[in-house]
Amino acid sequence: MSNKKKHPSKRNFVGVQIGLISFLDEGVEEVLDILEEKSHVNALIPSTISWSRGNAGRATDWFPDHGVAEPDHLQGGAMIDIDPRYYEATYLKEFGAPDPLYQGVDFLELITEPAKKRGMGIYPYYCETSRTDPRALNIPGFVHILEVDLHGRRTGRPCVNHPEHVTWWRCIIENHFKNYDIDGFLWGVERKGPMMLMMDGQECTCFCPYCREKARNEFGIDVENARRGYLALENYFSKVRTGVRPTDGHLIEFLRILIHHPSILAYEQMWHEGHKQLAKEVYGTAKWLDPNAYVGQMVWQYINTFNPFMRAQWNLDEFKAFADWIKPVMYHTAAGPRFHGIVQGYTKSILGDFEEKEATQLLYKILQLDEAPFDELPNTGFSPEYVENETARTVRALSPEVQVYPGIGVGVQGIGNLSVTPEDVKDSVRASYQGGATGITICRNYSEATLACMEAVGDALDELGITDEIPEGISKVKVEREVKDEGADADVF
Numbered sequence: 001m002s003n004k005k006k007h008p009s010k011r012n013f014v015g016v017q018i019g020l021i022s023f024l025d026e027g028v029e030e031v032l033d034i035l036e037e038k039s040h041v042n043a044l045i046p047s048t049i050s051w052s053r054g055n056a057g058r059a060t061d062w063f064p065d066h067g068v069a070e071p072d073h074l075q076g077g078a079m080i081d082i083d084p085r086y087y088e089a090t091y092l093k094e095f096g097a098p099d100p101l102y103q104g105v106d107f108l109e110l111i112t113e114p115a116k117k118r119g120m121g122i123y124p125y126y127c128e129t130s131r132t133d134p135r136a137l138n139i140p141g142f143v144h145i146l147e148v149d150l151h152g153r154r155t156g157r158p159c160v161n162h163p164e165h166v167t168w169w170r171c172i173i174e175n176h177f178k179n180y181d182i183d184g185f186l187w188g189v190e191r192k193g194p195m196m197l198m199m200d201g202q203e204c205t206c207f208c209p210y211c212r213e214k215a216r217n218e219f220g221i222d223v224e225n226a227r228r229g230y231l232a233l234e235n236y237f238s239k240v241r242t243g244v245r246p247t248d249g250h251l252i253e254f255l256r257i258l259i260h261h262p263s264i265l266a267y268e269q270m271w272h273e274g275h276k277q278l279a280k281e282v283y284g285t286a287k288w289l290d291p292n293a294y295v296g297q298m299v300w301q302y303i304n305t306f307n308p309f310m311r312a313q314w315n316l317d318e319f320k321a322f323a324d325w326i327k328p329v330m331y332h333t334a335a336g337p338r339f340h341g342i343v344q345g346y347t348k349s350i351l352g353d354f355e356e357k358e359a360t361q362l363l364y365k366i367l368q369l370d371e372a373p374f375d376e377l378p379n380t381g382f383s384p385e386y387v388e389n390e391t392a393r394t395v396r397a398l399s400p401e402v403q404v405y406p407g408i409g410v411g412v413q414g415i416g417n418l419s420v421t422p423e424d425v426k427d428s429v430r431a432s433y434q435g436g437a438t439g440i441t442i443c444r445n446y447s448e449a450t451l452a453c454m455e456a457v458g459d460a461l462d463e464l465g466i467t468d469e470i471p472e473g474i475s476k477v478k479v480e481r482e483v484k485d486e487g488a489d490a491d492v493f
């Protein structure tokens with residue numbers, strides 16, 4: 001029997017983010033049965049290398065009605081076999097997950113055949129979360145690629161401009177595509193540049209020799225001038241966060257520092273270009289290894305929804321250069337408590353002249369949102385209309401070259417009093433397709449979702465009549481279906 005399927009860009013995509021732990025805890029066939037029957041999944045997005053408890057571990061706050069109800073204390077690393085032939089070019093050769101549960105198991109070997117039998121595609125996922133814990137302590141030599149902060153101290157994340165870091169990622173991609181029958185890759189690095197980090201009260205990076213050299217040589221930046229600007233910003237934020245009120249107001253003083261030190265923004269943009277460059281390295285390497293590889297990029301919810309500075313920094317249109325598909329994160333339930341915290345942060349810094357409820361309305365207008373008042377956010381979440389509008393905005397920017405598969409919150413923990421309900425899930429599936437999505441991504445992790453929420457995905461798809469095809473009339477946005485490279489319309493399963 002022919003196993004030939006449509007190219008993934010031409011059929012409805014139902015992906016799920018999942019860690020190795022779920023297959024070990026529940027059994028491979030048992031998990032695949034649930035994914036297929038309850039959620040109609042046709043694409044697995046396994047975290048094959050991860051230091052993220054949220055993406056690769058068991059649940060973090062409470063345990064749903066499947067899996068093992070005990071913390072797994074994920075340490076993290078590679079959960080596939082590291083083939084030394086591909087790591088000759090780097091000194092970062094040992095990064096297997098040291099977790100006892102994962103010894104002697106190769107994640108992709110475990111799931112590939114059973115998943116392919118069911119016609120499921122496999123898209124390994126690397127998500128580097130905004131957190132710096134758990135640390136990648138299991139990698140000898142990792143200390144050398146860590147970023148350096150404004151004061152010359154080594155910090156917690158690897159530098160996007162460090163050549164060894166970039167080389168290491170080319171090695172990892174080669175390892176994935178040469179040793180396994182995968183269909184693509186999903187890249188998702190939740191990172192901010194030095195100015196955005198400082199605005200959020202985090203360590204200001206990166207000022208390592210590679211970043212300084214890139215700033216000087218490629219961007220013509222006076223690095224010492226930039227450093228002085230960042231020191232002025234640091235002084236500003238440390239004062240306003242302890243309650244000092246600038247004479248001319250919080251926002252004016254912030255803008256004054258930016259205007260008087262134009263290298264601040266130039267240096268921020270230098271870092272941002274390096275961040276994108278790493279994603280392009282991953283994309284191009286995967287495509288060279290397999291021209292049919294279907295490579296996606298994650299868009300962090302801070303970029304598309306929460307942060308006006310990051311939304312301005314990222315131009316969606318640019319993804320056409322290094323993505324076949326994107327997964328913009330749109331966890332509408334989680335968005336309530338998360339945005340509540342973000343508003344609190346702003347009112348302690350650049351929006352210090354606003355009450356929280358005023359700042360919420362100001363940010364809504366700027367970000368083109370229309371959601372609940374500040375006080376209600378921890379217990380309300382955002383509306384399904386947010387998912388629809390945000391999907392439509394993304395589809396308009398990227399269709400037909402790049403397919404859009406919203407990352408919907410089916411199981412997302414760490415959101416305070418709220419938890420995702422089956423009704424929330426159905427709303428977000430419906431809203432995604434109404435906004436013109438040509439697929440969805442079940443997030444954040446199967447291990448955090450209840451079976452009722454998993455089932456709500458399949459129920460919503462059934463109610464909409466969506467199978468491999470999406471019926472006409474659901475989308476309120478005109479979506480064309482094309483692929484950049486017609487030669488890619490080959491047998492990919």
Ligand SMILES: [Zn+2]
Binds near residue numbers: 148159160161207
């Ligand atoms: Zn650096």
